[in-house]
Amino acid sequence: MLVGDFSECAVPTKGNGAGLVSGFRIEGEAAERRRNARSQAASQTLTRLVDRLVSPPMNRTTGERIIFWALPGVAIVWIAAFFLFPGFLPPMSPKASAIQVAAFYAQHTSRIRYSMILFNWFCVALIPILMLIVERMRLMAHRTPVLRFCVIGVAGAAPIVFLTSTIFWLLAAFRPYRSPDLTLLYNDLAWITFTCGVPFLVALCLFVAVAIYLDQQAKPVFARWVGHFNLLIAVALVPAGFAGLTLSGVLAWNGFLSFWVKNVAIALWLIVMAVALGRTLGRERDAAEDFA
Amino acid sequence: MKRPALLDEPKRELWLAWYATVAFYSLYAIVFFLVTRTQPPGKPWYDPTQVVGWFANRHDGLLIGFAIIFVLGGLSATSIALITYSIRRMSVSRAFSYSYLVLYAVSAVPGFLFICVAMTVGAMRPERNPVIQRWLYDLGFLSFSGTMGVFLIGSLIWMTAILLDKNRVFPKWFAYLNLCNALTEVVVAPSWIFHVGAFAWNGVIAWWINVVVFGVYTGAFIYLLRCMILREDFGTGPLPDLPSRHWHTIFPAEVGAS
Numbered sequence: 001m002l003v004g005d006f007s008e009c010a011v012p013t014k015g016n017g018a019g020l021v022s023g024f025r026i027e028g029e030a031a032e033r034r035r036n037a038r039s040q041a042a043s044q045t046l047t048r049l050v051d052r053l054v055s056p057p058m059n060r061t062t063g064e065r066i067i068f069w070a071l072p073g074v075a076i077v078w079i080a081a082f083f084l085f086p087g088f089l090p091p092m093s094p095k096a097s098a099i100q101v102a103a104f105y106a107q108h109t110s111r112i113r114y115s116m117i118l119f120n121w122f123c124v125a126l127i128p129i130l131m132l133i134v135e136r137m138r139l140m141a142h143r144t145p146v147l148r149f150c151v152i153g154v155a156g157a158a159p160i161v162f163l164t165s166t167i168f169w170l171l172a173a174f175r176p177y178r179s180p181d182l183t184l185l186y187n188d189l190a191w192i193t194f195t196c197g198v199p200f201l202v203a204l205c206l207f208v209a210v211a212i213y214l215d216q217q218a219k220p221v222f223a224r225w226v227g228h229f230n231l232l233i234a235v236a237l238v239p240a241g242f243a244g245l246t247l248s249g250v251l252a253w254n255g256f257l258s259f260w261v262k263n264v265a266i267a268l269w270l271i272v273m274a275v276a277l278g279r280t281l282g283r284e285r286d287a288a289e290d291f292a
Numbered sequence: 293m294k295r296p297a298l299l300d301e302p303k304r305e306l307w308l309a310w311y312a313t314v315a316f317y318s319l320y321a322i323v324f325f326l327v328t329r330t331q332p333p334g335k336p337w338y339d340p341t342q343v344v345g346w347f348a349n350r351h352d353g354l355l356i357g358f359a360i361i362f363v364l365g366g367l368s369a370t371s372i373a374l375i376t377y378s379i380r381r382m383s384v385s386r387a388f389s390y391s392y393l394v395l396y397a398v399s400a401v402p403g404f405l406f407i408c409v410a411m412t413v414g415a416m417r418p419e420r421n422p423v424i425q426r427w428l429y430d431l432g433f434l435s436f437s438g439t440m441g442v443f444l445i446g447s448l449i450w451m452t453a454i455l456l457d458k459n460r461v462f463p464k465w466f467a468y469l470n471l472c473n474a475l476t477e478v479v480v481a482p483s484w485i486f487h488v489g490a491f492a493w494n495g496v497i498a499w500w501i502n503v504v505v506f507g508v509y510t511g512a513f514i515y516l517l518r519c520m521i522l523r524e525d526f527g528t529g530p531l532p533d534l535p536s537r538h539w540h541t542i543f544p545a546e547v548g549a550s
Contacts, residue, residue, distance in 0.1 A: 094416075142305055143302050143303070143304075143305065143526065144303075144305045144306055144377060145377065145380075146305045146306060146308075146309045146373045146374060146377050147305055147309075147373070149369075149372070149373035149376045149377060149393055150309065150369045150370055150372075150373040151369075152373075152393060152397065153368075153369030153372045153373055153376075153393060153396070153397045154366050154369045154397070155397075156394075156397050156398060157366075157397060157398070157400045157401055157405075160398075160401050161401060161405060164401065164405075181420070181421050181424060182424070184420075185413070185420075185424055185427075185428075188413045188416070188417065189409060189410075189413055192409050192412050192413050192416075193405075193409050196358075196359070196362040196408070196409070196412065197362065197405065197409070198362060198363065199361065199362055199363060199364065199365035199366040199405070200365075200366045200369075200400070201366075202363055202364070202366055203364075203365075203366025203367055203369055204366070206366075207369070210308065214299070214304060214305065216299055237363075238363050240362075241359045241360075241362035241363035242356075242359040242362075242363075244355050244358070244359060244412035244413075244415070244416050245355045245356070245359060245416075247416070
């Protein structure tokens with residue numbers, strides 16, 4: 001029988017002896033060596049089973065696959081909105097005058113509105129995807145849910161920052177014939193929020209990387225390289241935070257680092273994490289079938 | 293190759309979160325007080341020309357300091373996560389811990405991101421119309437001081453959990469310090485109304501007293517979280533005592549009673 005806090009007892013940790021430690025059943029290295037891949041999968045499935053016993057019965061795997069397979073659909077909307085917004089290709093220059101910016105909003109009012117309404121609707125669709133990662137983190141060989149709480153802590157704010165920038169863009173396009181100074185203000189607020197607003201994405205990548213590095217078990221939830229990849233993405237997002245420092249060059253909001261590297265990094269992160277998530281979902285389904 | 297000791301430390305996630313918390317609050321203090329010099333805050337009664345002067349005086353500091361927050365501000369989630377964990381370790385419903393987590397997670401955008409955006413936008417175009425510069429100045433300071441509800445309710449949630457808790461995760465006196473922190477969010481409300489005086493956003497009550505309470509509160513909980521990690525036994529019952537000669541000063545009544 002399992003004792004202790006079931007939701008956290010996903011898998012045993014290496015080291016620290018064997019047996020019961022303060023209400024948790026911790027298996028030691030010797031036991032871990034004896035265990036083969038099948039029993040590992042079974043123990044993970046058992047954890048899921050315990051989870052189900054303490055929450056209303058439902059088909060978790062199917063639900064998670066629905067969220068997962070919604071991602072390509074959402075991604076198509078994101079890509080469509082990206083191309084629809086006339087200010088991204090090429091990215092608007094921070095050196096444009098108030099008159100030029102006002103003229104841009106007057107000229108492209110409809111496309112700005114439609115693209116930003118699309119982003120406003122769907123940018124928060126990132127949250128369910130992040131929750132799939134949070135659910136995978138339950139299966140990691142962690143002793144506490146602290147890293148999961150860290151990810152939940154930034155999962156909401158990350159897309160809300162983007163949502164805030166869409167509000168400024170939509171405000172700018174709402175009355176394109178207002179004073180150009182005010183349109184320039186909204187445009188600056190939108191671009192700075194959109195470009196510099198990376199703190200939660202940087203933290204998310206760092207938390208996921210640390211979670212993967214600490215997942216010390218025979219068959220970790222995500223491969224080690226996914227952790228390295230998350231660190232790399234965190235580094236790629238850093239220059240965007242400095243976009244306010246200059247109106248031209250690679251750091252400016254339309255520059256190589258702040259616009260292209262940052263946005264390509266986010267797109268890459270989504271693709272790679274989707275593939276990594278897809279693999280774990282498939283593995284869990286196989287484990288569930290084995291157990292049944 | 294030698295296996296890093298951290299990987300075998302059962303409390304590794306807790307310690308990582310704790311050190312990140314210390315790093316975040318240190319960075320926060322340095323950026324707001326020294327780099328951007330947005331604390332103590334500017335004067336709410338400045339006219340547009342004075343606001344332009346205020347921005348000019350801090351131009352590089354604002355842009356560099358808030359860029360650092362734009363990059364590392366997400367580390368604030370580590371303290372939220374650790375406090376959520378501490379409430380979860382108490383003998384109270386998980387509704388308390390999850391409430392705290394959500395309240396503080398949503399506070400980040402109005403609570404510190406708005407000031408970063410407003411001040412960066414203000415500093416990046418010093419030639420902008422002074423009236424609009426003052427609009428950004430107001431947005432920055434009032435969103436920072438005036439994001440009240442999440443901290444008010446969050447502190448009350450934490451306070452209630454500590455008072456109800458039988459696991460002695462936090463000492464009861466800290467519950468009342470939570471109440472003090474909640475009260476600072478009450479007395480800061482008039483800063484939305486007054487431009488001068490003790491209740492203005494830079495006033496004796498709305499800023500000076502509040503910042504002292506917040507400083508003591510933050511220092512106390514960082515220390516108490518460290519104690520909690522040292523005492524953590526991964527069980528579900530009362531936390532064991534810390535083997536320290538100073539321990540009686542932290543838990544005076546409760547240690548005596550147990």
